[in-house]
Amino acid sequence: MEAPQAQAKPEPLLELRAINKTFGSVAALSGLQASVAPGEFVTVVGPSGCGKSTLFNIVAGLEEPDAGGILRFEGKSCHAADLLGRISFMPQRDLLFPWRNVVDNAILALEVEGMPRDQARAKALKMLPEFGLAGFEKQYPNQLSGGMRQRVALMRTFLFERDLMLLDEPFGALDALTRAMMQRWLLDVWQKYRRTILFITHDVDEAIFLGDRVLVMTARPGSVKLEQVVDLPRPRRPEVVTSPEFVRLKRTLLDAIEEESIKSFQSSIAQEKPQ
Numbered sequence: 001m002e003a004p005q006a007q008a009k010p011e012p013l014l015e016l017r018a019i020n021k022t023f024g025s026v027a028a029l030s031g032l033q034a035s036v037a038p039g040e041f042v043t044v045v046g047p048s049g050c051g052k053s054t055l056f057n058i059v060a061g062l063e064e065p066d067a068g069g070i071l072r073f074e075g076k077s078c079h080a081a082d083l084l085g086r087i088s089f090m091p092q093r094d095l096l097f098p099w100r101n102v103v104d105n106a107i108l109a110l111e112v113e114g115m116p117r118d119q120a121r122a123k124a125l126k127m128l129p130e131f132g133l134a135g136f137e138k139q140y141p142n143q144l145s146g147g148m149r150q151r152v153a154l155m156r157t158f159l160f161e162r163d164l165m166l167l168d169e170p171f172g173a174l175d176a177l178t179r180a181m182m183q184r185w186l187l188d189v190w191q192k193y194r195r196t197i198l199f200i201t202h203d204v205d206e207a208i209f210l211g212d213r214v215l216v217m218t219a220r221p222g223s224v225k226l227e228q229v230v231d232l233p234r235p236r237r238p239e240v241v242t243s244p245e246f247v248r249l250k251r252t253l254l255d256a257i258e259e260e261s262i263k264s265f266q267s268s269i270a271q272e273k274p275q
Contacts, residue, residue, distance in 0.1 A: 015071070018033065019065045026220075040212050043201060043207035043211035044198065044199065044214075045207045045217070046222065049219075050218060050260065052168075052200045055217075055222070060083065060089045063080060087162050087164045090166070092169045102144070105141070106124045106156045123159065146173065150182060165195050167197060168200045191235060212230055214253060226256045
């Protein structure tokens with residue numbers, strides 16, 4: 001009788017190897033290596049100025065890395081520019097158009113792709129209840145709370161149906177209670193659609209609560225210092241944040257981030273000293 005074969009690890013949806021990025025004399029990224037598997041929720045944390053936004057812009061197709069690195073998407077080598085339009089992304093601000101109502105803001109990407117407006121609206125209307133926006137389809141951004149505006153922006157990102165979603169601190173501007181509610185809601189939506197998500201945050205609790213893995217970046221020039229698997233069961237309950245396992249993970253991540261934050265602070269002080 002043959003021994004059962006181990007299940008093959010899925011090929012990464014996104015893979016970055018030896019990625020460097022410089023802006024003039026400033027090195028933003030150096031030797032960065034990371035991968036994201038299909039359906040995985042990966043969170044990224046690190047000290048301020050470590051290159052998280054540069055990483056976001058490269059994966060979004062908005063910025064090319066320096067020559068020499070390897071960028072692969074869906075198993076094929078590519079340039080960052082090739083990813084533009086193949087990945088859905090949401091920046092820190094919701095960027096809703098004030099003259100468009102909820103539905104018409106949500107369908108913007110579909111319209112740009114050429115979908116007829118009536119068809120796009122019908123698709124969005126079906127999705128409104130899942131995003132907690134039923135009954136608000138005709139409201140305008142100035143009539144919505146911060147949390148509701150973020151849900152509209154996330155719905156717009158989900159409607160732009162791409163396998164990989166980039167979310168850059170989408171809950172950073174919300175109060176603590178609204179942010180916690182939005183985190184739980186996002187996990188519910190992710191569990192249903194199982195889109196692959198790369199999520200950038202400054203909040204360690206958020207990174208652990210949401211992620212399958214947490215990537216901790218070094219001080220600038222940024223690279224991945226620590227790749228921490230989050231071995232907490234799903235679905236994640238709110239009370240998990242006080243469990244011993246959660247606290248242990250948080251301590252490990254905070255130690256890594258603090259070490260890099262000190263390096264970043266010392267570097268900035270050294271640069272400010274008169275020559």
